[in-house]
Amino acid sequence: MIDESLRELYQEVILDHSKHPRHFGPLDHATHNADGLNPLCGDRITVHLNLDAEGRIADIAFEGKGCAISQASASLMTDMLKGRSTAEAEKLMNGFLHLVKGEEGVTGLADDDLExxxxxxxxxxxxxxxxxxxxxxxxxKSALEGSGAPAKSE
Incomplete structure (x- = not known):
């Protein structure tokens, strides 16, 4: 259970990322792109990635419109993934999905990443x-896989 002062801090971080998103905008020379849509509320996201020769995310950006949660999540994601390998990105995504779905068993993440x-x-x-x-x-993930099909949140 998260105590009230920690919950307030987390809400401040989410509001800051939604009002002042990091890595927001187009990305020149992106090597991978994908569009995402949440049909339930109309949130739209486009993720742009530039992978280097070693398969690391050399640069990342996003564009789109949506609620504070979707924009803050995209901003946090881009901050965390820049400079990471695709394997690290996959590991962070899996940990993130477990957390937001309220599932137990988030393992293998560095303490800083988990925080x-x-x-x-x-x-x-x-x-x-x-x-x-x-x-x-x-x-x-769709951008990394180069699927071309619009991503949908699950």
Whole structure:
């Protein structure tokens, strides 16, 4: 259970990321792109990635419109993934999905990464908002896979 002062801090972080998103905008010379849509509320996200020769995310950006949760999640995601390998990105995504769905068993994440991801853990109390929080992450995965099909949050 998250105590009240920690919950307030997490809400401040979410509001800051939604009002001042990091890595927001187009990305010149992106090597991978994907569009995502949450049909339940209309949130839209486009993720742009630039992978280097070693398969690391050299740069990442997002564009779109949506609620504070979807925008904050995309901003947090881009902050966390820049400079990471695709394997690290997948590991962070899996940990994030477990957290926002309120599932047990988030393992294998560095303490610093887990601390950042915990900001969004409170979303699990609002099942309709989980799709908002996961949209950017599913879209990033689609971009990495180069599927071309629009991503949908689950």
């Amino acid at each position: 950042i991801l915990l900001v969004m853990a409170g979303v699990s109390a609002f099942p309709m908002r989980v799709k908002c929080a996961t949209l950017a992450w599913h879209t990033m």
